[in-house]
Amino acid sequence: MKGRSAAVLLLAALIISPAAALMAGRFPLSAHEVLSALYPPLFSEPAPQMVTNIVLNIRLPRVLLAMLAGAGLGVAGGAFQALFSNPLATPDTLGVATGASFGAALGILLGLPSAGVQLCALASGLLAVAIVLFVSRIRGSSSVIMMILAGMVTSALFSALVSLVKFAADPQDVLPAVTFWLMGSLSGTTRESLLFGSPLIIAGTAVIWFYRWRLNAMTLSDDEAQSLGVDVKKTRFFVVVAAAAITASVVSMCGLIGWVGLLIPHASRMLFGNDNRRVIPSSIVLGALFMLAIDTAARSATASEIPSSILTAMIGAPFFIFLLRRTGGIKA
Amino acid sequence: MSGEIAAERSASDSHLLEVRGGWFYYDEGADILRDINFCIDEPDILCVLGANGAGKTTLLKCMLGLRKWKRGTTFLRGRGIKHIAARDFWSSVGYVPQARLSSFAYRVDEMVLLGRNPHIRAGAMPGEKDIKAAREAMELAGVSALSGKLCSRISGGEYQLVLIARALAAEPRLLVLDEPESNLDFKNQKKVLSTISSLCKERGLAAIVNTHYPEHAMDIAQKALLLMPDRSSVCGSASCVLNEENLKRAFEIDIHIHRFRVGRRDYASILPMDKNECVQTERLMKMETRIAQIGIIIEDTEAADKINKLLHEYSRFIIARMGMPYRERNISIISVIIDAPNEVISALSGKLGMCPGVSAKTVYSKI
Numbered sequence: 001m002k003g004r005s006a007a008v009l010l011l012a013a014l015i016i017s018p019a020a021a022l023m024a025g026r027f028p029l030s031a032h033e034v035l036s037a038l039y040p041p042l043f044s045e046p047a048p049q050m051v052t053n054i055v056l057n058i059r060l061p062r063v064l065l066a067m068l069a070g071a072g073l074g075v076a077g078g079a080f081q082a083l084f085s086n087p088l089a090t091p092d093t094l095g096v097a098t099g100a101s102f103g104a105a106l107g108i109l110l111g112l113p114s115a116g117v118q119l120c121a122l123a124s125g126l127l128a129v130a131i132v133l134f135v136s137r138i139r140g141s142s143s144v145i146m147m148i149l150a151g152m153v154t155s156a157l158f159s160a161l162v163s164l165v166k167f168a169a170d171p172q173d174v175l176p177a178v179t180f181w182l183m184g185s186l187s188g189t190t191r192e193s194l195l196f197g198s199p200l201i202i203a204g205t206a207v208i209w210f211y212r213w214r215l216n217a218m219t220l221s222d223d224e225a226q227s228l229g230v231d232v233k234k235t236r237f238f239v240v241v242a243a244a245a246i247t248a249s250v251v252s253m254c255g256l257i258g259w260v261g262l263l264i265p266h267a268s269r270m271l272f273g274n275d276n277r278r279v280i281p282s283s284i285v286l287g288a289l290f291m292l293a294i295d296t297a298a299r300s301a302t303a304s305e306i307p308s309s310i311l312t313a314m315i316g317a318p319f320f321i322f323l324l325r326r327t328g329g330i331k332a
Numbered sequence: 333m334s335g336e337i338a339a340e341r342s343a344s345d346s347h348l349l350e351v352r353g354g355w356f357y358y359d360e361g362a363d364i365l366r367d368i369n370f371c372i373d374e375p376d377i378l379c380v381l382g383a384n385g386a387g388k389t390t391l392l393k394c395m396l397g398l399r400k401w402k403r404g405t406t407f408l409r410g411r412g413i414k415h416i417a418a419r420d421f422w423s424s425v426g427y428v429p430q431a432r433l434s435s436f437a438y439r440v441d442e443m444v445l446l447g448r449n450p451h452i453r454a455g456a457m458p459g460e461k462d463i464k465a466a467r468e469a470m471e472l473a474g475v476s477a478l479s480g481k482l483c484s485r486i487s488g489g490e491y492q493l494v495l496i497a498r499a500l501a502a503e504p505r506l507l508v509l510d511e512p513e514s515n516l517d518f519k520n521q522k523k524v525l526s527t528i529s530s531l532c533k534e535r536g537l538a539a540i541v542n543t544h545y546p547e548h549a550m551d552i553a554q555k556a557l558l559l560m561p562d563r564s565s566v567c568g569s570a571s572c573v574l575n576e577e578n579l580k581r582a583f584e585i586d587i588h589i590h591r592f593r594v595g596r597r598d599y600a601s602i603l604p605m606d607k608n609e610c611v612q613t614e615r616l617m618k619m620e621t622r623i624a625q626i627g628i629i630i631e632d633t634e635a636a637d638k639i640n641k642l643l644h645e646y647s648r649f650i651i652a653r654m655g656m657p658y659r660e661r662n663i664s665i666i667s668v669i670i671d672a673p674n675e676v677i678s679a680l681s682g683k684l685g686m687c688p689g690v691s692a693k694t695v696y697s698k699i
Binding site: 081082085086087210211213214216217219220221223224226227228229230231269273274275277 | 393396398418419421422423426427429432434435436437438439442446447449450452454455456457458502
């Protein structure tokens, strides 16, 4: 029953915290101002133009993207962990994150518009998965260890390519842009980038949500999963592609943000046990809340923005240690 | 239930599961399994035996389609399993793999519920019906009390029973178990085996069990399949296949089967013996002799010659012999005193008992 009250608490937080995040920032707004900007008919006098602008054009897309990215990274991490039956699997395991970052860096180097950068990231992220799947297939099937090894190799390859892009970049303007973006930040969010990036994250999350019960069987050995009537190859293919699409999409919008994919699913497991019917939904919610908190802190704590990836690591690592000590390890 | 099964069988006249001409190898020329043929019907238990590396687990996997036969086919109720949808196949066949924990430990009830998966549509969640079926399966396997515990916190024997419950949750007709009793202590071995045995007897299931222990096969199985080191195989009723000669061939070690009786049940104990041990045992057996008297009544005079010849064969053990014809009834009565190793006495009395027209009885001394 501890699980049920935790679930209620999380849902309540899911409603309250975005509102709080809209109020917070270098230019603090009251609840009244935020509400009047969001839904003018409720109020007799419309909110000032500047308030509406801040809420609708700057903070709302960013809050939504933070939640979407967090939910996506959390669920993708949970899916990879279940799929490879490996508690250390993260969206980086398959080299997707590094793959996507190479695509985006290349896009920036070529001076493509932001939509083009995102497309590049997505393409090279999926290319990384394709390479991993191709390398790890031996005798028509791919073992978990081969897959993770292939992921490491692919990741190394793509990070070398990223370095190559940085090396070739103009140190005056392109190099700082690439470097800052690689650090991970949501500062560039606009309504357009949100509209472009969200469909893939939502679709990928939906696919993983669809497979959440089967993911339980996927944590067992392949033969065992197959003997439970699961089409192992098909399930693995769809879930890998879904998780890769989420990761590539998030990376192309926010850069490399570590820790979320590892931390969030484990936090879910510690709270709700290992059943993926609960891990997947709670990873979505926890991921959204976590990224929202991180991003809100990143943009309001100091005068200039702190890259999110620094914060996720600085907050994530101690929090993870705290959780480990508190619950006596992963709720195994 | 049984009427329904009988009707089905007469309609198609096919076995529950049948393997015809199964071959398997990883590299051409190095066969793992060669021309495997067997079939099984409810409520029999088939035990698969063989030395390490004889291909027992491979056989199970090929049979279930988890590996592909290079030649030959498995049939489920007469249909080649390639043509059966995975979900249909796995709702009639429950597979219990060798127990290994996954990195993420589930609760026992979650684990058993996973067994319902073949009945759950893609994308759907297990419903009330599935939870009920899982609960029944836990009861059948006797693990209801473990329900809320984590699989990583229960004993190996309990986990094995949980895996059996998981297979049962799909309500299969055939259970396939891969060495269910290895790594367990005596008590748990017995518990797992008797659970399997009673499931087959009471619920009319069939089971295919891989095991390292010929005794267990003799204990629970009606049929046995013995995989030989030369990649041939012997299949038949357990009592026929599991003899000293076959086991010796299969395990490449001398084997002595000791049959005995406790209460009203017959048991067999199998002793593997290396060469030295054999010689020693033989010597011991030769030294340890017993005195016995065999009373023989020859009701058919035709048999007299045969009996005389037989007794002559054993003359070196016979210490006294007395014959008496009883002409009025046309019978002969012979009394033989013999001092010989146990084996010899029982062999002789056995042979005498087999002769038609002859009654024989042996009285053993206590020493």
